[in-house]
Amino acid sequence: MPHGTFNPAPRKSSGDWTSQAGDFANSRYSELSDINEKNVDQLKVAWTFSDGALYGHEGAPLVQGDTMYVVSPFPNRSYALDLTKPGAPIKWMYSPNPSPMAIGKACCDAVLRGWAIGDGKLVYSLLDAHVVAVDLKTGKEVWRTEMADVSKGVTMTSSAFIADGKVFVGNSGGELGVSGWAAALDLATGKELWRAYSVGDDEHTLIGDRYKPFYPHLKGEDLGLKTWPKGMAQHGAGAVWGFFSYDPETNLIFYGTSNPGPRVPVQRPGDNLFSSAVFARDADTGEAVWAYQFTPHDQWDYDGVNEMMLLDLPINGKMRKTIVHFDRNTYAYVLDRETGEVLKADNFAYQNWSTGFDYETGRPIVDPAMEPKPEKTLDRICPPDIGQKDWEPPAYSPQTGLVYLGAFNICMKLTNHKVSYIAGTPYDGMEMERFSVDGPDGDWGQFIAWDPIEGHAAWRIPEKFMVMSGALATAGHLVFYGTSDGWFRAVDARNGKVLWQQKLSSGIIGQPMTYRGPDGVQYIAIASGVGGAAGVQAGRDGYPPRGSTLYVFSLNGKQVEGTHSSAAHPEGEAPQQGAPGSRG
Ligand SMILES: O=C(O)c1cc(C(=O)O)c2c(n1)C(=O)C(=O)c1cc(C(=O)O)[nH]c1-2
Numbered sequence: 001m002p003h004g005t006f007n008p009a010p011r012k013s014s015g016d017w018t019s020q021a022g023d024f025a026n027s028r029y030s031e032l033s034d035i036n037e038k039n040v041d042q043l044k045v046a047w048t049f050s051d052g053a054l055y056g057h058e059g060a061p062l063v064q065g066d067t068m069y070v071v072s073p074f075p076n077r078s079y080a081l082d083l084t085k086p087g088a089p090i091k092w093m094y095s096p097n098p099s100p101m102a103i104g105k106a107c108c109d110a111v112l113r114g115w116a117i118g119d120g121k122l123v124y125s126l127l128d129a130h131v132v133a134v135d136l137k138t139g140k141e142v143w144r145t146e147m148a149d150v151s152k153g154v155t156m157t158s159s160a161f162i163a164d165g166k167v168f169v170g171n172s173g174g175e176l177g178v179s180g181w182a183a184a185l186d187l188a189t190g191k192e193l194w195r196a197y198s199v200g201d202d203e204h205t206l207i208g209d210r211y212k213p214f215y216p217h218l219k220g221e222d223l224g225l226k227t228w229p230k231g232m233a234q235h236g237a238g239a240v241w242g243f244f245s246y247d248p249e250t251n252l253i254f255y256g257t258s259n260p261g262p263r264v265p266v267q268r269p270g271d272n273l274f275s276s277a278v279f280a281r282d283a284d285t286g287e288a289v290w291a292y293q294f295t296p297h298d299q300w301d302y303d304g305v306n307e308m309m310l311l312d313l314p315i316n317g318k319m320r321k322t323i324v325h326f327d328r329n330t331y332a333y334v335l336d337r338e339t340g341e342v343l344k345a346d347n348f349a350y351q352n353w354s355t356g357f358d359y360e361t362g363r364p365i366v367d368p369a370m371e372p373k374p375e376k377t378l379d380r381i382c383p384p385d386i387g388q389k390d391w392e393p394p395a396y397s398p399q400t401g402l403v404y405l406g407a408f409n410i411c412m413k414l415t416n417h418k419v420s421y422i423a424g425t426p427y428d429g430m431e432m433e434r435f436s437v438d439g440p441d442g443d444w445g446q447f448i449a450w451d452p453i454e455g456h457a458a459w460r461i462p463e464k465f466m467v468m469s470g471a472l473a474t475a476g477h478l479v480f481y482g483t484s485d486g487w488f489r490a491v492d493a494r495n496g497k498v499l500w501q502q503k504l505s506s507g508i509i510g511q512p513m514t515y516r517g518p519d520g521v522q523y524i525a526i527a528s529g530v531g532g533a534a535g536v537q538a539g540r541d542g543y544p545p546r547g548s549t550l551y552v553f554s555l556n557g558k559q560v561e562g563t564h565s566s567a568a569h570p571e572g573e574a575p576q577q578g579a580p581g582s583r584g
Helices: 101-105 532-537
Strands: 043-050 062-064 067-071 078-082 090-094 116-118 121-125 130-135 141-146 161-163 166-170 181-186 192-197 245-247 252-256 277-282 288-293 309-315 318-326 331-336 342-347 354-358 363-366 377-381 395-397 402-408 410-416 430-436 445-451 456-463 472-474 478-482 487-492 498-503 513-516 522-528 549-555
Touching: 043 498, 062 116, 062 513, 067 121, 078 121, 116 161, 130 166, 161 245, 166 252, 245 309, 318 402, 402 478, 472 513, 478 522
Parallel strands: 395 472
Antiparallel strands: 043 549, 062 067, 067 078, 078 090, 116 121, 121 130, 130 141, 161 166, 166 181, 181 192, 245 252, 252 277, 277 288, 309 318, 318 331, 331 342, 354 363, 377 410, 395 402, 402 445, 410 430, 445 456, 472 478, 478 487, 487 498, 513 522, 522 549
């Protein structure tokens, strides 16, 4: 049986890593193999870097040529690090000074999920709902675009994504009843080219003649209004706070949308389209070509923003262009990426809210006993609101045909209350307590190798804490991931044997990446700095303090030779490492 493949575009040189996933397909796979299963036990720290910010560190550093680019969580400072010199000194630092008001509006920590490089610019979202482009050479701001009013509860934590001369971004604020959207900006000027809302009428959601979803219940006019009670769609969320992917052959971009608002379900009977869903849109116009909803009338905050991996897989003996998506609702989906048809839906971890999957309708079958009722407590629903996997992105290896993902092993006790909408404040109504599937002291996490063709796990590594780091697969038969309590591990991609590990200063929720430096040496980098939703474990024995250190590893800690030098700072501005505004 052949393995799957994917389009590795736009990687020009296998030594660079210029987008969060390394490619448009969201594979997080590198062809580099100097570090491999035979020598990975010699991996040692080559150098480190701290940005001084103490919110969760979720992004991967990017490398182009002889420079590494790193962006901190709030206050969203960016740094260029000189890879030609020992210790990678700072070449420039750019400080965008976002509004501190944003900190109080972010639902789940003042994080940033990633940044992107293209056309000589570093592009990223600011927590206060702006997008900036910074000149790669000088560190000077090229453009800054205001996307929304942060005082109304709109923040931006998603990773900017560059393709086809455009920057794709989305908003956060699903728990505050904002209206979710994705937008495309001109990479050269920052001008907004289109904006598509997730919920609302057809015009709003950019649904026109080209829209041809696979399932009949997703066809019709104004579904983003008609599947809501009157007046509720306006604050219906469907935020876009995860990752984008892009298929250059069809010029389509793909992304997921968040839970409906308010989170409490009894106030919004109906499917609540297009929350907890995936959109396929024309990259030039934003027009929807198809959509599919993972969790109709999402009653548990299962959201739908987790990444879409664009893999070509043999399904039932026929090569199909697919999307592989691990939803918070615990189904591992394989969708036809030209139509949105569900080809496979299998549970990748424990759940008890759904008794099966109806392939005829494309809907999961809900256990009525697990549906929340107002002012009643449900004692054990699995997974909890954050799913058995949250936003942390998996990796795919064409060598093994397996997808590698950080996942959880938890449930929740849930109580609902009715709520009213007040702009810029939580629009929520869910109260919950999370615990291990297996009991109070059991494992909260696991790292899974998943066979997307067969729809089952090839192996699993149990972990004490939720695994909220991304994964990296390499041609060296290796997979890298980190744990919330700070272990950075390299495992054999074939069998899950841990070949190397090191404890870092804080927990890991970042995304590992690899690059070939200007000295020809392969390096592996990962940020340590726990936060985000991993913080729900704070207080558990062994949960580490916050941190802000980027670790860069090589075989035997080798790094470029030369004398240490201090870099010149533009306009005499010295980089500040203890960022004001960061919570200590
Ligand atoms: O609906 C939203 O707008 C929204 C935004 C965010 C965010 O921006 O970080 C998260 C969530 N929802 C969410 O449900 C969630 O579990 C979550 C985890 C994290 C994180 O950084 O670990 N962010 C978010």
